[in-house]
Amino acid sequence: MLIRSILFTPATRLDRLPRALSSGADIVIVDLEDGVGEGVKSAARAALVALAGRGFDGSADRIGVRINTLGSAHGIRDMAALLDCAKWPAVLVVPKVNAASEVRQVASLSAGRRARLLITLETAVGLANAPDILSVAPSDALVGYGSADHMAETGGTMKVESLGWARGQIVNAAAMRGLSVLDGVWLDYKNTDGLEAEARLVKSMGFSGKIAIHPDQIPVINRVFSPTDAELETARAMIKASEAVGGGAFSFNGKMVDAPVLARAYRLMEFTNRSTT
Numbered sequence: 001m002l003i004r005s006i007l008f009t010p011a012t013r014l015d016r017l018p019r020a021l022s023s024g025a026d027i028v029i030v031d032l033e034d035g036v037g038e039g040v041k042s043a044a045r046a047a048l049v050a051l052a053g054r055g056f057d058g059s060a061d062r063i064g065v066r067i068n069t070l071g072s073a074h075g076i077r078d079m080a081a082l083l084d085c086a087k088w089p090a091v092l093v094v095p096k097v098n099a100a101s102e103v104r105q106v107a108s109l110s111a112g113r114r115a116r117l118l119i120t121l122e123t124a125v126g127l128a129n130a131p132d133i134l135s136v137a138p139s140d141a142l143v144g145y146g147s148a149d150h151m152a153e154t155g156g157t158m159k160v161e162s163l164g165w166a167r168g169q170i171v172n173a174a175a176m177r178g179l180s181v182l183d184g185v186w187l188d189y190k191n192t193d194g195l196e197a198e199a200r201l202v203k204s205m206g207f208s209g210k211i212a213i214h215p216d217q218i219p220v221i222n223r224v225f226s227p228t229d230a231e232l233e234t235a236r237a238m239i240k241a242s243e244a245v246g247g248g249a250f251s252f253n254g255k256m257v258d259a260p261v262l263a264r265a266y267r268l269m270e271f272t273n274r275s276t277t
Contacts, residue, residue, distance in 0.1 A: 011044035023215035064091030122146020147184030
């Protein structure tokens, strides 16, 4: 599944879930972490368990869950609660990952479950360790950049000049594993022109989507990160050429195509198949 847009809603405000799902976001994340105050963490966890018990109200394929960091008691309780749930969401967001051991731990605990991991890099240590962290990520994992938290720690701003280094680090580390990357939030949610400009910039860097903070941001994000007709035509032709040569590396339009390039073509076609069913 090609994921372009993610929207968060607090587990304590599940009354917002229908609107979030109707926004067109590819995945709606039920949040147990930053969107939930310290005093209501237990209530948020109980609300999530109840939602899971109802089979995520028939929307499990479009719902994810963000737990608290595994370095906290809340994160451990979140994982324990999820492990007792018969039904799991489509995505499990692991925030503020600082070390490869955290990814191994979550991957081991969730083995055999349906959820894809979204590994969020949003600390100075996490950015420094990005290659090691992502080297142990499952092959279908997603990567997210928590730009707001990262800049809060470094003292930087949310301007493009401040974010450039971290974005490059994450894209490069993810590329070494062939993983898709989602950029952080655009805070000025009423400024859709600014959002579109930033989305196009990060798409040109290699990001495949963006995290939203408001439902009105979703149409812009989806439009920018959806494949163009030209991209889809090229992907179809590339797949056909691969089938003609029987697989392996081959030349296409004057360029060499190997497994990672071909995988992107299949992901683009997967988006087309999903959007037309």
